Amino acid sequence: MPEQAFEANFDALVGPTHNYAGLAYGNLASTEHGLTRSQPRAALLQGLRKMKLLADLGLKQGVLPPHERPDIGTLRRLGFGGSDAQILAAATRKAPLLLAACYSSSGMWAANAATVSPGADTADAKVHFTPANLISQAHRSIETSFTASVLRAIFPDPDAFLHHEPLPANALLSDEGAANHTRFCADFSHPGIELFVYGREGLNPADRGPALFPARQTLEASQAVARLHQLDPLRKIFARQNPEVIDQGVFHNDVISVGNGNVFFYHAHAFQDPPSVLEELKSAFGRCCEGDLVLLAVTQDEVTVAEAVQSYLFNSQLVTLPDGSMCLIAPTECRETATTKACLDKILAEPNPVVSLHYVDVRESMKNGGGPACLRLRVVLTERDLARTHQGILLTDRLYNNLIDWGTRRYREELHVDDLADPALLEESRSALDELTQILRIGSVYPFQQSTE
Ligand code: SUG
Numbered sequence: 001m002p003e004q005a006f007e008a009n010f011d012a013l014v015g016p017t018h019n020y021a022g023l024a025y026g027n028l029a030s031t032e033h034g035l036t037r038s039q040p041r042a043a044l045l046q047g048l049r050k051m052k053l054l055a056d057l058g059l060k061q062g063v064l065p066p067h068e069r070p071d072i073g074t075l076r077r078l079g080f081g082g083s084d085a086q087i088l089a090a091a092t093r094k095a096p097l098l099l100a101a102c103y104s105s106s107g108m109w110a111a112n113a114a115t116v117s118p119g120a121d122t123a124d125a126k127v128h129f130t131p132a133n134l135i136s137q138a139h140r141s142i143e144t145s146f147t148a149s150v151l152r153a154i155f156p157d158p159d160a161f162l163h164h165e166p167l168p169a170n171a172l173l174s175d176e177g178a179a180n181h182t183r184f185c186a187d188f189s190h191p192g193i194e195l196f197v198y199g200r201e202g203l204n205p206a207d208r209g210p211a212l213f214p215a216r217q218t219l220e221a222s223q224a225v226a227r228l229h230q231l232d233p234l235r236k237i238f239a240r241q242n243p244e245v246i247d248q249g250v251f252h253n254d255v256i257s258v259g260n261g262n263v264f265f266y267h268a269h270a271f272q273d274p275p276s277v278l279e280e281l282k283s284a285f286g287r288c289c290e291g292d293l294v295l296l297a298v299t300q301d302e303v304t305v306a307e308a309v310q311s312y313l314f315n316s317q318l319v320t321l322p323d324g325s326m327c328l329i330a331p332t333e334c335r336e337t338a339t340t341k342a343c344l345d346k347i348l349a350e351p352n353p354v355v356s357l358h359y360v361d362v363r364e365s366m367k368n369g370g371g372p373a374c375l376r377l378r379v380v381l382t383e384r385d386l387a388r389t390h391q392g393i394l395l396t397d398r399l400y401n402n403l404i405d406w407g408t409r410r411y412r413e414e415l416h417v418d419d420l421a422d423p424a425l426l427e428e429s430r431s432a433l434d435e436l437t438q439i440l441r442i443g444s445v446y447p448f449q450q451s452t453e
Helices: 028-033 040-056 072-077 084-094 096-101 144-154 219-228 274-288 305-311 338-349 383-387 397-410 417-421 423-439
Strands: 005-012 060-064 114-117 127-131 161-163 181-184 193-198 236-240 257-260 263-267 294-298 317-320 326-331 354-360 376-382
Touching: 005 040, 005 317, 040 060, 040 326, 040 354, 040 397, 060 144, 072 084, 084 096, 084 417, 084 423, 096 417, 114 376, 127 144, 127 219, 127 376, 144 161, 181 257, 193 219, 193 274, 219 236, 236 274, 257 317, 305 338, 326 338, 338 354, 376 383, 397 423
Parallel strands: 005 060, 127 161, 193 236, 263 294, 326 354
Antiparallel strands: 005 376, 114 127, 181 193, 257 263, 317 326
16 A cells, blocks of 8 residues: 655745846746836735645645845856945946846746656655756746755655756756646556656757747656656656747746646647647556546637636646645636636536635736746655655744744835845845745755855
8 A cells, every 4th residue: 555645835935036027038927027016025925825825725835945136156157256246236237137137036936946756656766856957048047056955955865855966958958847747646645647748859950949939848858857757658748839839928838737636727729739648648547547537628719828828727726635626726817817717617617626716816926927836846745755854844824924924024015127236135135035044944055144255
């Protein structure tokens, strides 16, 4: 009898420098809101309230610390020297976009932190982690080393957890983590089917990818991660995203589909060759898991790709509650769009495992192209794995209250990219993060805490 397992969600805290710099090409919300004012405090609180909702629903919920921003270390590597204030002044004058990249709070989208395979799927029965290299966007590529060290700090036990190096930083191996990875299973304790979705074949010179926007995930990266995680060949599937939807703003597959347990909720235009992907999924599920895969397909007539991108319908979290039923955690934008509201109402009305729905306000994240599912990293764990996880980051009422108090004291109400030149913002951010490491009892994880200057 395998050990009972469950899915835990680890959400990254929005950082104190959350701002709109319009950095993410191909992400329509990021471009649309570039250079508008952000609300870092509200953004943090929105994320925390979503985590609290999941914890109150009986799910295991953890928090991941924000990355240190500005990333002064990267600015130094890029040739800026002198004191921190001098570096900020020179970067503001000479390379404002690089400065913005080093100030982005994009580590908040934990779905891009790593790909994770649970012990039920891996040959050595350990939970495997591969941090994403995120090389397709400069501001995101600088997340990888901190992500890797935080995951090691939170999941330290080598008997239970295996941490791989991120894939080499090369366009051929462009990897965006769990945003392009979905796991299906009959129940969390048993082996599942892992679906890897990619946007282009890096090694195929004839593969031009989408016409307009970058395909952020390559087949070669997905294959390498699946190999590292020692997955059974019969239980892994590689599917190509539809290049036309990438050009409509679907920069990650989790903008157009979401799966959990035996349910797959997806848009009919998500894949290049939908019939073969669905056939492969259904037959792999039928062969390896008990029961049938439940397909909740949404047609273009019901919800257009543009509406899905605007509302982030498919970036809802689909979770299994303690009573075994499934629940959708959808962004409030889906309630405000008639077609997406009708789609969700229909899912609830029809016979399928999804029986409840909660709308959450994560507007500050949405304005940068990140919905509820982007903010979390899913990790299937057993009780034994959970006991070996760093306990200080698990969300309790006490931790929740401490984090609300911390953010209310420490975060600015508003921020504009013009404020990034202000050295006071660097000092505020560091002292906020310094206090956070004590709240989370996670040790000196930040570069500024190791600095001898
Ligand atoms: O990589 N936005 C992120 C949003 C990531 C959403 N994640 C998932 N779909 N899983 C991105 O495009 C915007 C930052 C800026 O413009 O300042 C940004 O990076």
